[in-house]
Amino acid sequence: MTHFDLAIIGSGSGNSLITPEWDSKKVAVIDGGTFGGTCLNVGCIPTKMFVYPAQLAAVPGEAARLGVDQTLDKVHWQGIRDRIFTRIDAISAGGRRYRAEELDNVTLYDRHVRFISEHALETDDGQRITADQIVVAAGSRPVLPDIPGINLPQVHTSDTVMRIPDLPDRILIIGGGYIAAEFGFVFSAFGAQVTMAARSGPLLRALDATVAERFTEAASKEWDVRLDTQVTALTENPDGSVRADLAGPQGKATLDVDLVLVATGRVPNTDRLDVAAAGFDQWPDGRLAVDEFQRVLKNGAPVAGVWGLGDVSSDFQLKHVANHEARTVAHNLLHPGALRASDHRFVPSAVFSSPQIASVGMTEEEACADTEARGVELALAVQEYGSTAYGWAMEDTTGFVKLLAEKESGRLLGAHIMGHEASMLIQPLIQAMSFGLDAHTMASGQYWIHPALTEVVENALLSLKTGKA
Ligand SMILES: Cc1cc2nc3c(=O)[nH]c(=O)nc-3n(C[C@H](O)[C@H](O)[C@H](O)COP(=O)(O)OP(=O)(O)OC[C@H]3O[C@@H](n4cnc5c(N)ncnc54)[C@H](O)[C@@H]3O)c2cc1C
Ligand SMILES: NC(=O)c1ccc[n+]([C@@H]2O[C@H](COP(=O)([O-])OP(=O)(O)OC[C@H]3O[C@@H](n4cnc5c(N)ncnc54)[C@H](O)[C@@H]3O)[C@@H](O)[C@H]2O)c1
Numbered sequence: 320m321t322h323f324d325l326a327i328i329g330s331g332s333g334n335s336l337i338t339p340e341w342d343s344k345k346v347a348v349i350d351g352g353t354f355g356g357t358c359l360n361v362g363c364i365p366t367k368m369f370v371y372p373a374q375l376a377a378v379p380g381e382a383a384r385l386g387v388d389q390t391l392d393k394v395h396w397q398g399i400r401d402r403i404f405t406r407i408d409a410i411s412a413g414g415r416r417y418r419a420e421e422l423d424n425v426t427l428y429d430r431h432v433r434f435i436s437e438h439a440l441e442t443d444d445g446q447r448i449t450a451d452q453i454v455v456a457a458g459s460r461p462v463l464p465d466i467p468g469i470n471l472p473q474v475h476t477s478d479t480v481m482r483i484p485d486l487p488d489r490i491l492i493i494g495g496g497y498i499a500a501e502f503g504f505v506f507s508a509f510g511a512q513v514t515m516a517a518r519s520g521p522l523l524r525a526l527d528a529t530v531a532e533r534f535t536e537a538a539s540k541e542w543d544v545r546l547d548t549q550v551t552a553l554t555e556n557p558d559g560s561v562r563a564d565l566a567g568p569q570g571k572a573t574l575d576v577d578l579v580l581v582a583t584g585r586v587p588n589t590d591r592l593d594v595a596a597a598g599f600d601q602w603p604d605g606r607l608a609v610d611e612f613q614r615v616l617k618n619g620a621p622v623a624g625v626w627g628l629g630d631v632s633s634d635f636q637l638k639h640v641a642n643h644e645a646r647t648v649a650h651n652l653l654h655p656g657a658l659r660a661s662d663h664r665f666v667p668s669a670v671f672s673s674p675q676i677a678s679v680g681m682t683e684e685e686a687c688a689d690t691e692a693r694g695v696e697l698a699l700a701v702q703e704y705g706s707t708a709y710g711w712a713m714e715d716t717t718g719f720v721k722l723l724a725e726k727e728s729g730r731l732l733g734a735h736i737m738g739h740e741a742s743m744l745i746q747p748l749i750q751a752m753s754f755g756l757d758a759h760t761m762a763s764g765q766y767w768i769h770p771a772l773t774e775v776v777e778n779a780l781l782s783l784k785t786g787k788a
Pocket of ligand 1: 328329330331332333349350351352353354355356357358359361362363364366430431432433456457458459477498588591592628629630631635636637638639640641671
């Protein structure tokens, strides 16, 4: 049995907790997977490193509309893949080496671990660890739906698909969420024939309904989107390809593909941690229950010295949320008498597909319910990129900004953007919501550069008919 001042399970956002204040204390970092966690190794970072070259591959199609003829000669899958993972693997190895070898006070356990009591853990090779403080930052993993043939070697998740040896000709993506949307774009821009089977339509249906509908329409022009379609079986063909049995609105069909990507959501890793053995509370979806200070709960009350952060406990499976919660925990570990709460009021997200999407705050449906419940009026504006000068330059036909605000006060309730650089255009709206700037003051109290694309945000704000306008 080895005792530590602090034990951290998970080297993703959990790794950032080891600040210089811990130099004189004994710290354990435990990770049974690849050092650095999901975002670095199999998540945000490599996916976006594929999205960027995919955007370049899509340029000739876009340029032709504007009178510039270009041709795409070749996409070097292996070169792109190796460039990405040479960089990422080195960062992961460097981070691991730093923790394992260069910090005297830190012990790295490359093992899976499970709880045996509130403050005691056991690794999968039988080592016992106790700690005054334990941080559970163990993340989530892909769900594999119960479909016959799901374990065929041609079936991948986001954990493995980015390292495949060659770009397949034909890909079936099961799911219609974030991962499906991003990989659908990457693989189709690279030249693969992509079919997407979404169990219930439209794509990205957790987002605002206008975004989901208009994204589905745009995506359907680029790849084969089958809504309300179940994949009922996967069978290996004699030539090594896979036959998928599909059941959809048109009845039953079969589809032969070279690779299947499963993107049907992710589950928190609480089961493999055996948090039930410590008696910690869990939500029905398996997430570890924590309070606003990120303290793990047991029978509804915080457990002294046990904390949770990121995908394992969060409502949002997003890296910037995991990082924010890690900053909360970093402070609270060191300041037990002055705890800080995490701020989950205005959590933005972006889908790096084509078109790109960014959202913050309520959907229209949520804003309607919210304003109705509070007896206040809702103001709504939809502004097309194509209505601004920069949109004319782009000959844009798909991009738009949708804003939702409280009519009387002009307080923004939600913002949804689809189109070129949506993830950047949304930032001033996140800022306004976070700092309580009303729509009218935001629109008219500052200069907006002409004729930048930001004018679409300015015009959307001006179109909101609020009490302050
Ligand atoms: C394909 C993909 C793309 C994404 N893109 C984005 C994006 O663009 N933007 C964004 O904000 N988010 C994105 N995300 C989500 C983001 O990656 C996660 O929200 C974030 O990485 C979660 O961080 P974490 O620290 O909670 O967990 P992780 O980074 O997953 O770290 C958990 C660690 O715990 C280890 N572990 C788990 N169980 C045990 C155990 N029992 N014992 C020991 N170790 C254990 C795991 O090996 C892992 O290394 C993406 C996710 C995926 C899959
Ligand atoms: N850009 C980003 O921020 C980004 C990118 C990728 C992933 N992520 C995070 O990772 C999480 C997981 O991504 P995801 O795309 O796997 O999940 P998701 O929750 O976004 O989408 C899952 C999809 O799978 C469908 N589905 C579920 N079970 C199914 C089944 N049996 N058959 C067919 N379809 C089924 C759902 O209806 C849904 O459309 C996301 O929630 C997101 O938070 C974020």
